[in-house]
Amino acid sequence: MSAIQKNVEAASEKYSSTFTQGHLALPPAKKYLVLTCMDARIDPAKAFGIELGDAHVIRNAGALAQDALRSIVISQQLLGTREIVLVKHTGCGMLTFTNEDAYRIVDANLGSDASEELKSRDLDFQPFPQLEPAVKADVEFLKNTKLISDSVAVSGWIYEVETGKTRRVV
């Protein structure tokens, strides 16, 4: 067992020993979802004030709305959430490369079989060159798709990894 796997087991032992929230319902109590980045420097529960059971939390590389669409539709249509809080962040890795860079790196590290699979899956890494425009574009995407009801409130924010602050953009 790896050190990381041992760490999961130790955390489970500790967390479950004082756990008292086994009664929480499946649908989020406060009927909202947070979409943010997978970045290791973000703790959504603490930084955005999410109590256990209150909100769905979707995370992917860059907090990309389109990439999260399957999860968002399930959250809203099957589990009743009615508001979306989208949070990208300063220092995001998605600002640092292009799709072509990523394809080159995969080929160099993993070889031609991997490159073939990338192509056959038509994988778009969807990096973005600027932060605020990316927040605005994703909020627009969420407002324009027919798969989200017009009554759903959508706000766009930036979390600052340097200060721990979250500020609203749109």
Next chain:
Amino acid sequence: MSAIQKNVEAASEKYSSTFTQGHLALPPAKKYLVLTCMDARIDPAKAFGIELGDAHVIRNAGALAQDALRSIVISQQLLGTREIVLVKHTGCGMLTFTNEDAYRIVDANLGSDASEELKSRDLDFQPFPQLEPAVKADVEFLKNTKLISDSVAVSGWIYEVETGKTRRVV
């Protein structure tokens, strides 16, 4: 501003007032990633023992490996993670519906324009009927794709929302 947006602002004020970790680097310090579900009852940091800055956390409906592939490849090829901890959970919403159910619900709630968009995007909600087989299948997927190096350790776990425990499956 909605109550939920006010809550984000209040959390930001509180969190940033004692924040001392603005120095953390972009690549995860412990070089691993956790893939888990968006479910509101999961706090990955506490339940799985993730310190700020240590690991990427990817979350989607059902902790689906295929849906997370873009993020996983970025995490490993561009940001150096070397291990994957995949955690699905008891009481998952993905166990409760079929793709056909979801298509019917979207049509009933959002109308034919939404149904058209679902079809044009060819959106597969990817529900699964049984938990442990789904964990095993996703671990197999991660081991078989050429887009993840054979040297990456992959483990599959189940978090129990009733007890707060995380147990290893594979």
